[in-house]
Amino acid sequence: MSDATSPHDAASREPSLSRRAFFKGAGVVAAGGLVGEAVQAAARSASLEPVRLEGTVELELDINGARQKVAVEPRTTLLNTLRNHCTPPLTGAKLVCDRGSCGACTVHLDGKPVYSCMTLAVDAVGRKVTTIEGLAPAGELTELQSAFCAHDGSMCGFCTPGFVMSISACLERNPAASLDEIQRSCSGNLCRCGTYPQVFEAALAAGRKLRAKGGK
Amino acid sequence: MALDPIRLQDEKPPRPAAPGKKWLRVTKAVNGIDTEVWEEVADDTGGPQWGARESMRLVSREVPRVDGPDKVTGRATFSHDVRLPGMVYARVLRSRVPAAKVKLDLEPARKLPGVLAVVELGEGEVRWLGRPIAAVAATTPELAEDGVRAIVVSYEEQGFAVTPEKAAAENAPKVNSRGNVRVLSKNTDTSEIDAALAQAPVRVKGTWKIPVQHHASLESHGVVVDYRGGDEATVYASTQGTFTIPGDAAGRLGLKPNQVTAVVEHMGGGFGSKFGMGIEGEAACLLAKELKRPVHLMLDRSSEFHAAGNRSGGEHEIEAGVGKDGRILAFKARVTRHGGVGQGSGHPLPYIYARDNAVFVEDRCIHTNMDSSRAMRGPGHPQASFSMEGVMDECAYAVGMDLLEFRRINLPEGKRELYMRQLERCAELIGWKAHPHKSAPDRSDAEVKVGIGFAIARWGGGGNGQCKVEVRIAQDGSVEVLSGTQDLGTGTRTYCATIVAEELGLELEAVRARIGRSTFGSANASGGSTTAPSLAPSVKHAAHNARVALFEKVAPLLGATASELEVRPGEIRVAASPSKRIAWKDACAALGPNGLSAQGEWQAHLAGNDIGGAQAAKVSVDTLTGEVKVLEMVAVQDCGLVLNLMAAKSQLQGGMVQALSYGLFEERVVDPDLGLFLNANFEDYKIAGAADIPAMKAVFEDDPRGVIGMSEAAIIPGHSAIANAIHNACGVRLREMPMTADKILMGLAALKKG
Numbered sequence: 003m004s005d006a007t008s009p010h011d012a013a014s015r016e017p018s019l020s021r022r023a024f025f026k027g028a029g030v031v032a033a034g035g036l037v038g039e040a041v042q043a044a045a046r047s048a049s050l051e052p053v054r055l056e057g058t059v060e061l062e063l064d065i066n067g068a069r070q071k072v073a074v075e076p077r078t079t080l081l082n083t084l085r086n087h088c089t090p091p092l093t094g095a096k097l098v099c100d101r102g103s104c105g106a107c108t109v110h111l112d113g114k115p116v117y118s119c120m121t122l123a124v125d126a127v128g129r130k131v132t133t134i135e136g137l138a139p140a141g142e143l144t145e146l147q148s149a150f151c152a153h154d155g156s157m158c159g160f161c162t163p164g165f166v167m168s169i170s171a172c173l174e175r176n177p178a179a180s181l182d183e184i185q186r187s188c189s190g191n192l193c194r195c196g197t198y199p200q201v202f203e204a205a206l207a208a209g210r211k212l213r214a215k216g217g218k
Numbered sequence: 219m220a221l222d223p224i225r226l227q228d229e230k231p232p233r234p235a236a237p238g239k240k241w242l243r244v245t246k247a248v249n250g251i252d253t254e255v256w257e258e259v260a261d262d263t264g265g266p267q268w269g270a271r272e273s274m275r276l277v278s279r280e281v282p283r284v285d286g287p288d289k290v291t292g293r294a295t296f297s298h299d300v301r302l303p304g305m306v307y308a309r310v311l312r313s314r315v316p317a318a319k320v321k322l323d324l325e326p327a328r329k330l331p332g333v334l335a336v337v338e339l340g341e342g343e344v345r346w347l348g349r350p351i352a353a354v355a356a357t358t359p360e361l362a363e364d365g366v367r368a369i370v371v372s373y374e375e376q377g378f379a380v381t382p383e384k385a386a387a388e389n390a391p392k393v394n395s396r397g398n399v400r401v402l403s404k405n406t407d408t409s410e411i412d413a414a415l416a417q418a419p420v421r422v423k424g425t426w427k428i429p430v431q432h433h434a435s436l437e438s439h440g441v442v443v444d445y446r447g448g449d450e451a452t453v454y455a456s457t458q459g460t461f462t463i464p465g466d467a468a469g470r471l472g473l474k475p476n477q478v479t480a481v482v483e484h485m486g487g488g489f490g491s492k493f494g495m496g497i498e499g500e501a502a503c504l505l506a507k508e509l510k511r512p513v514h515l516m517l518d519r520s521s522e523f524h525a526a527g528n529r530s531g532g533e534h535e536i537e538a539g540v541g542k543d544g545r546i547l548a549f550k551a552r553v554t555r556h557g558g559v560g561q562g563s564g565h566p567l568p569y570i571y572a573r574d575n576a577v578f579v580e581d582r583c584i585h586t587n588m589d590s591s592r593a594m595r596g597p598g599h600p601q602a603s604f605s606m607e608g609v610m611d612e613c614a615y616a617v618g619m620d621l622l623e624f625r626r627i628n629l630p631e632g633k634r635e636l637y638m639r640q641l642e643r644c645a646e647l648i649g650w651k652a653h654p655h656k657s658a659p660d661r662s663d664a665e666v667k668v669g670i671g672f673a674i675a676r677w678g679g680g681g682n683g684q685c686k687v688e689v690r691i692a693q694d695g696s697v698e699v700l701s702g703t704q705d706l707g708t709g710t711r712t713y714c715a716t717i718v719a720e721e722l723g724l725e726l727e728a729v730r731a732r733i734g735r736s737t738f739g740s741a742n743a744s745g746g747s748t749t750a751p752s753l754a755p756s757v758k759h760a761a762h763n764a765r766v767a768l769f770e771k772v773a774p775l776l777g778a779t780a781s782e783l784e785v786r787p788g789e790i791r792v793a794a795s796p797s798k799r800i801a802w803k804d805a806c807a808a809l810g811p812n813g814l815s816a817q818g819e820w821q822a823h824l825a826g827n828d829i830g831g832a833q834a835a836k837v838s839v840d841t842l843t844g845e846v847k848v849l850e851m852v853a854v855q856d857c858g859l860v861l862n863l864m865a866a867k868s869q870l871q872g873g874m875v876q877a878l879s880y881g882l883f884e885e886r887v888v889d890p891d892l893g894l895f896l897n898a899n900f901e902d903y904k905i906a907g908a909a910d911i912p913a914m915k916a917v918f919e920d921d922p923r924g925v926i927g928m929s930e931a932a933i934i935p936g937h938s939a940i941a942n943a944i945h946n947a948c949g950v951r952l953r954e955m956p957m958t959a960d961k962i963l964m965g966l967a968a969l970k971k972g
Contacts, residue, residue: 151286158435158436192905195707200868
């Protein structure tokens with residue numbers, strides 16, 4: 003389990019690799035040079051049959067402003083890497099659907115919200131990962147997080163980190179976001195308890211606070 | 219006349235109460251269905267009192283939940299998030315065949331790298347699609363999935379029926395030994411009603427079709443079993459009942475229940491399906507027992523849909539005859555439940571409405587080779603609401619009577635005032651008076667039409683005496699309240715703290731609520747809206763006892779007796795001479811190093827029971843595309859003492875959102891021939907999202923009663939109000955959910971044809 007191939011030369015690569023594509027020769031060609039010989043062998047076979055890549059790769063990720071070394075199988079999602087391979091485990095992002103339809107796993111990649119269950123950890127190399135744990139300095143809350151508390155934006159709370167990450171990115175772009183824009187920003191997130199009305203209230207309230215503070 | 223298999227309609231207690239006792243309607247699980255029954259309890263009208271509401275500082279105010287900061291920062295630890303040294307991850311293999319004898323070859327899985335243990339589940343025979351048949355533990359979830367894929371399964375396939383149509387057909391394969399069609403109750407003599415129906419001037423007859431809905435909790439069912447050998451284990455469970463776990467887990471681990479601790483710090487959605495450990499919990503225990511390592515087993519989303527319960531679907535065949543005066547002269551109903559291998563849940567019809575001239579002909583279930591239904595928020599009621607509110611509206615339009623007036627005439631005597639008050643308030647909030655077409659749909663050529671509809675709910679929501687609560691006051695003045703109860707997102711943790719802080723004159727921050735651990739005092743499982751009315755009175759009692767005990771200690775310091783003292787914010791003083799006072803910290807310093815501990819039990823007089831609730835919806839229907847947009851929903855709800863206005867409003871609105879989702883989007887789809895569940899994921903099984911949410915208003919009535927649970931009532935009428943609003947908008951009467959665009963367009967086409 004120690005197929006240690008350095009991915010550091012891939013820092014500037016575009017995140018083009020889905021989990022499904024990764025198992026296909028075509029996808030693997032795009033990842034050339036990243037995960038080493040097993041991949042190259044698979045690519046040479048030019049087969050569309052699933053290929054099982056054994057062993058792990060060592061990655062260095064930039065998570066919440068700190069460097070984090072992990073050893074994961076190439077197929078490991080960023081979500082499972084955060085939750086299962088980081089020290090300490092970053093379990094704020096939740097695994098719910100594992101296929102990009104609920105948004106509970108949302109994190110920021112270079113400031114943009116992404117589904118971390120649809121992002122491979124190897125695709126996060128060289129990019130800034132921000133999770134719910136790193137949104138505010140320890141012991142503090144962002145305006146949006148405070149507003150979620152004040153306006154009861156969570157019930158069970160399982161979807162909450164995902165909503166906070168999605169709407170944070172929206173308010174970062176535009177603190178004057180309208181209700182419609184806020185709804186769009188979290189239209190990729192699901193909540194089963196039905197907290198949506200309070201989430202919208204919280205987001206609008208946070209936008210007002212940010213604007214009052216002279217946020218952009 | 220109406221048959222009633224679940225004793226919901228016993229309106230009077232069975233006999234007069236014994237001396238010193240009184241009768242209470244309490245909600246209990248009977249055959250797994252939350253049912254109201256009469257219980258004789260001590261007539262305890264002394265003891266603690268909630269007191270005047272206007273004088274409350276924290277209880278019944280808008281209090282942000284105490285665990286909010288943990289939830290918005292990702293610090294809140296759900297069972298799903300528990301990470302332990304040496305922990306392994308497990309996944310289950312499901313049967314891909316609905317009915318079969320199965321033989322497993324586990325060896326290929328065992329040989330894979332990282333796979334540590336594989337266990338077989340069940341006894342080689344599968345009766346429902348997706349039943350877990352094996353579980354694999356590995357060092358990562360990815361490797362566990364490899365292990366699941368590597369297991370070789372030989373299916374000796376048997377005939378199956380995954381749809382009620384197939385199951386009810388002649389010569390259908392037998393789902394179980396009890397027969398595919400099982401009659402739960404039957405009333406053979408319908409001659410009187412039939413005669414009355416024949417004579418009624420206006421008749422409405424139809425079949426209402428209700429799909430199977432899924433709970434779709436975002437945190438799936440599952441556990442983390444921390445067993446490392448020896449004679450102790452801790453089970454972290456996503457459950458609605460902390461105390462439903464230790465017994466089951468102990469059995470599987472070969473331990474005694476008192477050697478197992480259940481922990482439910484936070485749980486990600488509980489709508490009725492999460493009681494006990496389930497097959498997945500048993501699997502995790504078996505793996506942990508074998509490995510002597512902590513095992514993390516949370517179902518993946520597909521397994522969650524296949525094997526973790528659902529709200530039963532069904533069919534309601536109804537016939538109603540109405541007089542020109544708007545009175546229902548005769549009513550007849552037959553209910554069929556679709557609960558898979560389970561019985562499903564139902565409610566006798568005509569639901570809330572007067573049943574003087576009604577006969578409930580039959581209540582039956584059709585079994586299929588699908589996962590058993592489980593209780594789901596208001597079991598039986600949302601289904602009953604959908605057909606009955608449809609019948610009520612159809613009758614009202616047919617006799618040309620105002621929708622509310624028609625309901626007034628046909629509500630039972632004792633409930634008329636309550637429901638009419640609530641309905642009229644809803645009408646006012648949603649703008650019914652100014653609505654242009656009340657007694658007929660919009661017949662204009664407008665492309666987009668707007669309509670309004672109404673519906674009502676009923677629930678028990680009473681408590682019971684299962685909770686034991688402890689309040690501790692430490693020498694430094696800090697306070698804890700402890701209960702084993704679980705917080706499903708309803709705000710349980712928060713009201714535990716507010717009730718104690720209120721009673722002791724403290725700020726909320728001074729009280730820490732510790733819950734979700736089976737080593738704390740026992741508590742009921744959260745079903746049937748029974749948590750708050752059971753727990754809150756027990757917390758109040760414990761806080762009251764703690765205050766009285768503290769007064770006993772402090773009284774000598776103030777030269778008074780305990781009964782002369784009162785708490786004020788941050789201090790204790792002599793009520794008659796307020797200058798005699800002692801600060802809270804100084805009072806507690808007198809307690810000595812052990813501090814003080816007080817216990818509390820249920821106080822029947824602090825709880826209430828039996829609620830209504832009305833809702834209205836305003837929708838627009840695009841007659842070109844069939845798209846329905848819910849523009850506005852309003853709710854008016856009675857529920858006794860509201861413990862936290864903010865959390866209660868969230869819960870009521872949340873129920874409305876779930877009802878909207880039920881009405882417009884949700885439906886399990888199975889292939890009858892291939893025996894496949896076609897939409898076991900969140901792309902194809904749609905639940906309401908941000909873009910679907912209307913403007914909402916939730917109003918709580920001033921209700922002098924004690925605490926009553928309201929969660930179920932919140933989800934019961936919304937989809938029915940939406941169905942009625944769709945009809946009011948465009949004239950299409952949908953007797954089938956989900957109310958999708960294709961059905962609207964078909965309905966519009968039928969109207970055009972005449």
